[in-house]
Amino acid sequence: MNKLWRHVAGVALAGSATLACANFPDKPVTIVVPFAAGGPTDKIARDLAEALRKPLGQTVIIDNTIGAGGTIGAAKVARAAPDGYTLLVSHIGMATAPALYRKLSYKVPEDFETLGLINEAPSVLIGKPGLAANNFAELRQWIAANGTKVNLANAGLGSASHLCGLMFQSALKTTMTPVPYKGTAPAMTDLIGGQVDLMCEQAVNAVPQIEGKKVKVYGITSLQRLPLPALKDAPTLSEAGLKDFNVQVWHGLYAPKGTPPAVLAKLNAALRTALKDPELIKREEALGLTVVTDERLDPASHRKFVETEKTRWAKVIKDAGEYAD
Template sequence: MNKFWRCGAGLALLASASLAFAEFPDKPVTLVVPFAAGGPSDKIARDLAEALRKPLGQTVIVENAAGAGGTIGSTKVARAAPDGYTLLLHHIGMATAPALYRKLSYKVPEDFETLGLINEAPSVVIGKPMLAANNFAELRQWIASNGGKVNLAHAGLGSASHLCGLMFQSALKTSMTPVPYKGTAPAMTDLIGGQVDLMCEQATNAVPQIEGKKVKVYGITSLKRLPLPSLKDAPTLSEAGLADFNVQVWHGLYAPRGTPPAVLAKLNAALRVALKDPDLIKREEALGLTVVSDERLEPAGHRKHLEAEKARWSKVIKDAGEYAD
């Protein structure tokens, strides 16, 4: 009798859990952005949250948990309940943090479930408006003739501009003087004012300054040119002489490790619907972003891409010898 009671109780519990997963989500979902409000990742998150609302049938709340190069927000999600109600939207920094930070309170990718890549965007190499070089060939010569005196601004350790700058120096086989800032805005202000020489910044942030002719643009970091009016004449760095140079800033969606497969499947299905939203696509393209539609939209494809990027950037960062405490 007791044996049958335990069996019945177990089946009831299993049925109850299955029903709970089937009803997911039955309350708002929180989307954590590990950066401050107003930045490109925050904007992407808010656009995605709106596009996810219909397929999920619930409100998606964006929560900014900024600090330490995105590691504070990532830690928050890694330690959250694995129920699908706390998600993380993170950029390429997810792949670079393990190499940048000597002490990291989570493991990549082990502590996360990959849900799919969202978008990707190239960066652009830009210079102060009074720089003598007018194209990439002239810039390359100017860098060579000025040795280590060239100042290269970036928006902080682990930022897209920092990572792109490291790859740019590696491709040129030269070293520049890094000038770190607390964000893109102050770095861009000093570049416009001529206090620093160069910056390798995400196109999303640089296009307004290029359109206003406040900075000079020397090249795009993707293998294809960007179809934006302000960049129609800007070559890729690959065609300008740095063979196969390809640096893309990408964003992906994550859940805590151990989130039930049924919940993960629902979240991925909702992401797929959201990324086909015409309004979302239009907003992304206006920022120079390309919405992902290939195998990286699958959780397995996302994970494979994450691991490949982690290996790639680990070498670049270690060769540069730049670490956080």
């Protein structure tokens, strides 16, 4: 009799789980953003949340869980119930954290279900207003002449500006003096004030300063120029002499490992619909971002892309010798 009841209970639980998947979502979905409100990733996540409301048929809530270069928020999602109601929007840090942090409470991508990439965000190389160099060729000569005297600002360990700066130094085969800050705002303030020399920062943050002629722009980090008025004359760094230089900050959507396949399929379908939303596309393009439309919208391709990026950045970080405890 006990065996019979266990069988019946098991069938009931399986039926309940199937019903839950069929009804998903029947309550609000939360997207964890592992960075502060008002920043680029937060803005992207909020725009995505708005575009997801219609295909999901539910409210999508943003939860900013910040700290340790985005790893606290990522860990929160890795530990969350695998039911599709707690998701993560994070950037390239998903691929770089394993190399940057000696102790992570989660594995990438093993502890997550990849749902698809959202966008790609190129950065721009900018300099203080008083810098003598007026173009990239002159800047390259100036860097060669000054070496470690050159101060290269970044917004903190694992930030887009930090990673781009590492790749820039690697491409030039030189070493500059890194100046880390606790965020983009103070780094940009000191660059405008001339306390530091250079910074490699996401276009979304740099364009207002370029438009106001508060900083000099030397190049774009993607392989394509950006169709923004402030950058109409700015070449790519590849065009300017760093052949094939390509550093873009990408954002992806993730769920906890073990989320049911039926739920993952619904979330991926909703993401694909959201990324076709004209209003979302308009907002992304206004920020200099490109919405992903290629195979990386497929969960398996997204996972493969993260693994490739993880390998790529591990070498750059190892060569630079920059880690966090």
